[in-house]
Every structure is written in structure tokens, then in C-alpha cells.
Amino acid sequence: MTKNIALLAGDGIGPEIVAEAVKVIHCLQQEFGFDTELEAAAIGGAGYDQSGKPLPDETLALCERADAVLFGAIGGPQYDELERGLRPEKGLLNLRSSLSLFSNLRPAILYPQLADASSLKPDLVAGLDIMIVRELTGGIYFGQPRGIRKLANGERQGFNTLVYAEHEIERIARSAFDIAMLRDRKLCSVDKANVLEVSELWREVLNRVAGEYPDVEISHMYVDNASMQLVRAPKQFDVIVTTNLFGDILSDTAAMLTGSIGMLPSASLDENGKGLYEPVHGSAPDIAGKGLANPLATILSVAMMLRYSLQQPNLAEQIESAVGNVLDQGLRTADIAGTAQSASTSEMGDAVVTALRALAR
Numbered sequence: 001m002t003k004n005i006a007l008l009a010g011d012g013i014g015p016e017i018v019a020e021a022v023k024v025i026h027c028l029q030q031e032f033g034f035d036t037e038l039e040a041a042a043i044g045g046a047g048y049d050q051s052g053k054p055l056p057d058e059t060l061a062l063c064e065r066a067d068a069v070l071f072g073a074i075g076g077p078q079y080d081e082l083e084r085g086l087r088p089e090k091g092l093l094n095l096r097s098s099l100s101l102f103s104n105l106r107p108a109i110l111y112p113q114l115a116d117a118s119s120l121k122p123d124l125v126a127g128l129d130i131m132i133v134r135e136l137t138g139g140i141y142f143g144q145p146r147g148i149r150k151l152a153n154g155e156r157q158g159f160n161t162l163v164y165a166e167h168e169i170e171r172i173a174r175s176a177f178d179i180a181m182l183r184d185r186k187l188c189s190v191d192k193a194n195v196l197e198v199s200e201l202w203r204e205v206l207n208r209v210a211g212e213y214p215d216v217e218i219s220h221m222y223v224d225n226a227s228m229q230l231v232r233a234p235k236q237f238d239v240i241v242t243t244n245l246f247g248d249i250l251s252d253t254a255a256m257l258t259g260s261i262g263m264l265p266s267a268s269l270d271e272n273g274k275g276l277y278e279p280v281h282g283s284a285p286d287i288a289g290k291g292l293a294n295p296l297a298t299i300l301s302v303a304m305m306l307r308y309s310l311q312q313p314n315l316a317e318q319i320e321s322a323v324g325n326v327l328d329q330g331l332r333t334a335d336i337a338g339t340a341q342s343a344s345t346s347e348m349g350d351a352v353v354t355a356l357r358a359l360a361r
């Protein structure tokens, strides 16, 4: 059955990197018989320029119809003075909440060829492959009540509420177990159950759902220890599942273990596995239009899309192998080149397509 992919290139380097990902999708169509239709729409600053809204109605309608969404990046200094509700970032936040994307997947993958890019010793991180599953629509970022109030003595007090209902924990747990089943079947749940009642419930529900996944080995770790283990011995982890706040912090730490922001894809999934796929980085206005952007995070986002939303794990592996082969050849964009000579955005995209073609034959 034909799969429909919505393409939201956005701002800054967004159009450049999405163009390279589209070359890869076209190659999958031509060489591997991948049956898909692509339709593009504006979002972020481009959406505002086109229709006065960062998430135009027709863009949302397209994403609702699509099987998956490929997203570039949004934002730019020309939009910084707009009122908050019209800023590019609001377009992405609205899209995530309109599509109920509660499960955020942030892999930290370090291709062995790039081990020197990490701030950790190469042997600690070479071949690193962790998936952090972060709950994205609940927890302390959304809990009510919240605010800043005045106490009887006149002093001001800030307050937020950390709250998770059982059904919210259950669905992120299932999402994480499903992902663990597609990987090495090891799931570590990160919480603060020694201090927080919410975490006690989180742990209890995780253990209950674990009963449905006898093939997955479940473990629990306090968040302070997890942050330490991530920089001490990160390769001990396969899949980590955690709350919105803890995941926000741990996923950035894990991403930085790899030292290369231009290499990291991500996904946000709904309850049925429909997802939005995007590079972790932003719109990089400092290098936009110069052919310097690394398109690999976006190309690897397509691989995630094939694995997690489009049930094409073999094609996902082909893309990942093609990227590995290109890195083996020594090709590097400026962000990962070090002192070596660097390839342009389109040279990198073309090289992945050539490597993919070679795998097809």
C-alpha cells in the first residue's frame, strides 16, 4: 500500500537537508520498489510568511492525513521579534500536540568512524547505540497547578506540579517495550522512586507492563545514577525510558556523547506508531544557504521513519549501512571533518545515494 509522507522543510538549513533526504527516498523508490508519495507544506517561519501562522491549517491537515512526517528545522533571527504565539517554534509545538505525539525517541549513536568527535575516550563510545524514550506530553512541564504566587508574608513562591496518571505511564511504557523488542531487548527505566511518589507509581506500572514483554529484560535506575552511568559507561544501555523532565536532560547528555549534532535523528510517536521524524539540531542560520550543513541526521531520520512508522526495517538498515559506507570512504561535512577536507551538503547526500544504489545491486 502506498505510504504518504508529509515533508515539512521549514527554515534555515531545513530545505537543504530535507532535499538530500528526498534524494534518498527517491532512490528507495527506484532501486528498492518503495511505494510512497511525498507532499510538501510550509511550517515555522516559512508557514508564517506564507499564511501568517507558524502551523498553517493546510499543513496540519496534510500531517493528519499522512502516514509519517519528515521535518527539517524551524526558526531564524528574522522571526525573533514576533509575538510568542506566532513564532516558528510554536508551529512545531502545536503540531506535536495536535498529533498527540507523546513518545519522543532520541537515539545516541556514534559511528565507530567518528569516535574521535566525542569528548569521552574513543573506546568508551565507539559503536555507542542507545535509544532514549522520553515521555513528551505530561509530567512537570504540563502539570497543574503552576505559577508564581504571593505568600502571606509577601514573599513570592514559584510552583509546578509533577503528575502522571497511570494511563500516561502505561502508554509510554508500551512504546518503550515495543522499541526494545526491535533492538537488544534491554530496557532501563529511569526515575527517582526513592524520593518521589510519582516515581513509585511509575516503577509499579513499568513492572506491570513488563509482564506483557517476557523477552525484554527490565531494570530500574535512579536518575542521578543514570546521569553518572551515561558518562562513565554509556554502552551498558540499550533503551532508556523516562519522564519528560528527566528525558529532556538525559537525552542532551547522551547526544553530546557523540559529539556531532549533525548526525543525530529523532522521532516523536503517537499511540498508533504514527510519527514525526526530525534531526535533533535546529535551523542553523549561521550556515544556511552555504552548502555546509550535514544532511545525515535528516537522512537517518528517514531510516527511523521506515523502522518505527512504515514497517520497513530492511530499508532502514540499508540507509544506515549506506551512511556507514560513506563514512568508511572518509567523506565528512565540515561539522565532523576535523582538519580534513570537507564535503558539501549535496555531495554528502549524493554519496549516500550512490552507496545505497551499490547495496541494491
Ligand code: NAD
Pocket: 013, 072, 073, 074, 075, 076, 077, 089, 092, 261, 262, 278, 280, 281, 282, 283, 284, 285, 286, 287, 292, 293, 294, 295, 297, 335
Ligand atoms: P542549532 O542546532 O540550529 O545550531 C547550533 C550549532 O550547530 C550552530 O553552530 C550550527 O551551525 C551547528 N549545526 C546545527 N545543525 C547542523 C548541521 N546539520 N550541520 C552542521 N552544523 C550544524 O541551534 P541554535 O543555533 O541554538 O538555534 C538556531 C535556530 O534553530 C533558533 O531559531 C532555534 O529556535 C531553532 N531551533 C529549532 C529546532 C527545531 O527545529 N526542532 C531545534 C533547536 C533550535
